[in-house]
Amino acid sequence: MGTKTVKIDWLGDQRYVGRSENGQQILIDNSENKVGVSPMDALLAALxxxxxxxxxxxxxxRKTPLSTYRLEVVGERAEETPARYTRITVRHIAGGAGVTKEQLEKAVHLSHEKYCSVAASLNAEMMLEVELAEEVEGEAG
Incomplete structure (x- = not known):
């Protein structure tokens, strides 16, 4: 995979735009009148x-495609500076014809333990808790 570079330009106040090597952009904004996401929210979204x-x-x-899927990522932060995340809970809520909680759980654990480079990059001291739920939304079994 090699080296990645993101260039960050200051837009004034506490607003920055990050640009990937291929020109994609993200607005990071920690100002009072936010128009982008905060750096800590961006970390949760990346995970x-x-x-x-x-x-x-x-x-x-595995031939069990999802018809609905959303995640709730909750970060608990330390009281002292730096107010880093001390715990992150990632809740996967999915549904689809034939999708079971066991299949979803296997996929989630494979992602967190083997494939997700963001999870692997986070500090080993951080406790990642994965909470799972399976729902069928808009379909009968």
Whole structure:
């Protein structure tokens, strides 16, 4: 995979735009009148989308595609500075014809333990708790 570079430009106040090597952008905003996400929210979103990408792919490969899927990523922060995350809970809520909690759980654990590079990059001291739920939304069994 090699080296990745993101260039970050200051837009004034506490607003920054990050640009990937291929020109994609993210607005990071910690100002009073936010128009982008905070750096800490961006970290939670990165973890959630990284594992979601894996889970959707794994479920498709196993011939149990998801028809609904969302994640709730909750970060608990330390009281003292730096107010780092001390615990992150990633809750996967999915549904689809033939999807079981066991299949979803296997896909989630494979993502967190083997494939998700964001999860692997986080500090080993951080406790990642994975809470699972399976729902069938909009379909009969």
């Amino acid at each position: 959630g989308t990284c594992t979601a990408y894996d889970v959707v792919g794994i479920m498709n490969k």
